[in-house]
Amino acid sequence: MILSLSMGQGFSRKMLVLFSVLCLGFGLWGCNGDQETAQADVNVDPELEAQILQVIRDNPQVLIDAVQNYQLSQQQAQQEEQQKAAEDFQQQVLTEPQTVIGDSPTLGAEDLNVVLIEFSDFECPFCARAHSTLQTFMAQNSDTVTLVYKHFPLAQIHPQAIPAAEASWAAQQQGKFWEYHDQLFENQDRLGEELYQEIATNLGLDLEKFEGDRQNAQPAIQQDLELAQQLGLNGTPFFILASTETGKFETFSGALDLQEYEEKLAAITTP
Structure with a gap:
């Protein structure tokens, strides 16, 4: 799969940053049994890659916010899971x-x-x-x-x-x-x-x-x-x-x- 999106195709800087965060997110947070093969199958347009890196440099807070929002959502999901486990455990102890x-x-x-x-x-x-x-x-x-x-x-x-x-x-x-x-x-x-x-x-x-x-x-x-x-x-x-x-x-x-x-x-x- 070849990615060839550019700023001229209607992508604002903010949208491009969000897109880059998603791309990075898959690499940072996704699990794959054959990581090297998966990476080899994806070719990123060098021009797009340079644009993404520059936008990240210009707007580092966007990336920080995305990571923090992801961490917060993970914490909330974990808390909800623990709350459900605690409620189930309480019912089991009593019955x-x-x-x-x-x-x-x-x-x-x-x-x-x-x-x-x-x-x-x-x-x-x-x-x-x-x-x-x-x-x-x-x-x-x-x-x-x-x-x-x-x-x-x-x-x-x-x-x-x-x-x-x-x-x-x-x-x-x-x-x-x-x-x-x-x-x-x-x-x-x-x-x-x-x-x-x-x-x-x-x-x-x-x-x-x-x-x-x-x-x-x-x-x-x-x-x-x-x-x-x-x-x-x-x-x-x-x-x-x-x-x-x-x-x-x-x-x-x-x-x-x-x-x-x-x-x-x-x-x-x-x-």
Whole structure:
């Protein structure tokens, strides 16, 4: 295909700039399995190319505006997608909590009338603070609240987050997730291979199975990560608290104090 449009064919400078933005846009934002072949099939008139480059030089703001508008539209589309995912997730938590829980470890009540889903990272200091408070909260409310743990390791800032998550998942395969979970948080300043082996030994785990399961933990952790991404989560700890009896649902983040957890529980369970 040969492009031979010129300014003399009725194109204003602004129209030509917009046309050039579109041409550039296809190169910048389009995905093609054979990029070189695609480029070889398009011959641009050198005169037109020179005109486009000159118009861009004379009107750089037009190109900047086009890029910014594109980025804004992408952000809006992403926000709408995340909002829809959050709404679907909320409905599922309230009507099919077991589907949301899946194979994630749980603690507390078995009836799933009140579900507290925690997205957490073993290397996050705020998660460690939340852990300490949640232990007390669950001790007082284990007959009514089901705590669900979802992995959300922030690997970009916490290098031991994924290895710790993998070790805890391996412990879960031997029925020792919560014991392992507690010791990881209680020894957060020692996260590393020596600690993972030490905890496994202290808990009496089959070490050969533990090692094998660690190697197979990534799919389960990735599934939790993808859920967090779909919901637009960007920090830990993050909580979702829902009552299937009242239909009330609340989200919150950070390491709250005990009274705040109790207040949120009262708010969703009160008809």
